[in-house]
Amino acid sequence: MSNTEVQQDIASDGYSIQGKSIGEAIKRQLETPFVTGTDVEWDRPFYVGDLAELRSQYLKWKARLPRIEPFFAIKSNPDPTAAKYLAALGVGFDCASQAEIEQVLDMGVDKDRIIYTHPYKNPSFLQYVAQQETPLMTFDSESELHKIKRIYPNAKLVIRILVDDKDSVIRLSRKSGVPLYEVEELLSLAKDLELNIVGVCFHVGSGCKNPNSYYDAVLRARQVFDQAKSFGFKMELLNVGGGFNESGITEGATFEKAAAVLGPAVDELFPSNDVRVIGEPGRYFVGSAYTLCLGIMGRRRAIIENEIDMDVIKKEKESNNYMYYINDGYFGSFGMMCLDPDRLNIKVLRKNGEYFYGKEINEDEKYPCTIWGTTCSSYDCVSKDTKLPVLNEGDWLYLSNAGAYSYVVASTFNGFDIPKIIYINSDKQ
Ligand SMILES: Cc1ncc(COP(=O)(O)O)c(C=O)c1O
Structure with a gap:
C-alpha cells in the first residue's frame, strides 16, 4: 500500500485528514467536533496525529x-x-x-x-x-x-x-x-x-x-x-x-x-x-507525531498535601493554587508517561475561548497546581508539579510528544473511553 492509499484508507475508516496543522485541527475539533464514523465527542480527550x-x-x-x-x-x-x-x-x-x-x-x-x-x-x-x-x-x-x-x-x-x-x-x-x-x-x-x-x-x-x-x-x-x-x-x-x-x-x-x-x-x-x-x-x-488534548472538567482550591488530617485540614483559601480535574488520566493515557515527569510538559490550549497552542504564557501568570485524572481513584494523579495560569472548567490543555507509551496502556477503568485520534498531514518535508 502506498502512502497515498494509506491516506485514502484513513478517510474510508471515517477519520480523514483534518488539515495541515495541529493548531488548525485542534481548533476545528473543539469548535465543530468531528463525529462521523467515530465517537470522538466535544468533551473527550483526543489525539492529533x-x-x-x-x-x-x-x-x-x-x-x-x-x-x-x-x-x-x-x-x-x-x-x-x-x-x-x-x-x-x-x-x-x-x-x-x-x-x-x-x-x-x-x-x-x-x-x-x-x-x-x-x-x-x-x-x-x-x-x-x-x-x-x-x-x-x-x-x-x-x-x-x-x-x-x-x-x-x-x-x-x-x-x-x-x-x-x-x-x-x-x-x-x-x-x-x-x-x-x-x-x-x-x-x-x-x-x-x-x-x-x-x-x-x-x-x-x-x-x-x-x-x-x-x-x-x-x-x-x-x-x-x-x-x-x-x-x-x-x-x-x-x-x-x-x-x-x-x-x-x-x-x-x-x-x-x-x-x-x-x-x-x-x-x-x-x-x-x-x-x-x-x-x-x-x-x-x-x-512527537501525536499531541494529546485534554479538557478541564473542574477545579478546586489546593489542599496542602501533608495536612490532610481531618482535624487540621485547610484549604489554601486565598491562593491561586488549584487542583484541576481533566478528562484523561493515569489509568488512561498517562500510566507510562507519568514515569517520565520531564516529558509531562502540559500547556494551556484554550482559555476563555482563546487559543494558545504553540504560544508561551508568561511565567508570572502561572501558579503551582496539581492535575488529576478522570477516575475516582486517588492514585489517579497526572502531575503534582505543574505551573499553569488560573483556568476554569471548560478550558483545555495539551501535551506535545504524547505518541509513545500513552493511550496504548490505557484502560477503560470507571467507564472512560480510550481517546480517539484525528489525523493531519503537515507536509513538513
Ligand atoms: C525489546 C524492545 N525493543 C524496542 C523497544 C522500543 O524502545 P524505544 O521506544 O525506547 O525506542 C522496547 C521498549 O520497551 C523493547 O522492549
Whole structure:
C-alpha cells in the first residue's frame, strides 16, 4: 500500500485528514467536533496525529543511520494508521506478541522485516510464528531455548545481552538481557540443542540520555558475536534496539547525538557489510507525531498535601493554587508517561475561548497546581508539579510528544473511553 492509499484508507475508516496543522485541527475539533464514523465527542480527550512527522523521522533516520534498518517497535503505539504509513515507507517491525505479529503480517509486511523480541514467548504464539514461518526472534535464557527447540527449532535466534542502561528513563536491563558471564553457557546449550543463533541484540533503555551507552553496548555485542562465532554459529545480524529520543526532545541525548555515536561505533566494530544491522526505535517514530488534548472538567482550591488530617485540614483559601480535574488520566493515557515527569510538559490550549497552542504564557501568570485524572481513584494523579495560569472548567490543555507509551496502556477503568485520534498531514518535508 502506498502512502497515498494509506491516506485514502484513513478517510474510508471515517477519520480523514483534518488539515495541515495541529493548531488548525485542534481548533476545528473543539469548535465543530468531528463525529462521523467515530465517537470522538466535544468533551473527550483526543489525539492529533501528524503523518508528516512519521515521514520526517523516517527520512532523518535514513540520513543519519543509513546502514541500520529501522524495525518500528509497534508496542510503543500500535495505531493502525501509523503502522500502515511506516510499513509503506519500508520500515520493519519489532513485535512482542502474536497480536502484533498478526497486525503486521496483515499489512503485507515481509517476514524478513519482522522480529519477535519477547524473551519469554507464549508457547501458542511460538506455534503461530512457526506456522507463519516468521523466524527471527530473541531469547536470553535456557528455558526459552528449550521451548524454542520444542516448538520452532528452525527459528533464527538473536541473543539479547544485558547492557548498561542506568542513564535511561525506562530501564529494561533489570528485566531482560543475559549478563556476559552467562553467555557461554547459553551458547553451549544452543549448540547442544542444534539451534540456530544468528545474531546479538541489546536495548540501552527507553529514553536514553547518554549517547555513549550505545558505544558501550556495541562493544559488548562485538564480544558476544565473536564468542558465538567460536562456537560455530554463523553470525549475520546485529540488533541495536531502541532508546532513541523523539524529535520533540531537543536537549541532552537527541537522536542526532545518539546517531553520531552509534553509526561510527557500528562501522568501527562491525566493518563487514555481511552483517545486517537493524534497530528497534519505538518512541523515536511516534513520540512527537501525536499531541494529546485534554479538557478541564473542574477545579478546586489546593489542599496542602501533608495536612490532610481531618482535624487540621485547610484549604489554601486565598491562593491561586488549584487542583484541576481533566478528562484523561493515569489509568488512561498517562500510566507510562507519568514515569517520565520531564516529558509531562502540559500547556494551556484554550482559555476563555482563546487559543494558545504553540504560544508561551508568561511565567508570572502561572501558579503551582496539581492535575488529576478522570477516575475516582486517588492514585489517579497526572502531575503534582505543574505551573499553569488560573483556568476554569471548560478550558483545555495539551501535551506535545504524547505518541509513545500513552493511550496504548490505557484502560477503560470507571467507564472512560480510550481517546480517539484525528489525523493531519503537515507536509513538513
Ligand atoms: C525489546 C524492545 N525493543 C524496542 C523497544 C522500543 O524502545 P524505544 O521506544 O525506547 O525506542 C522496547 C521498549 O520497551 C523493547 O522492549
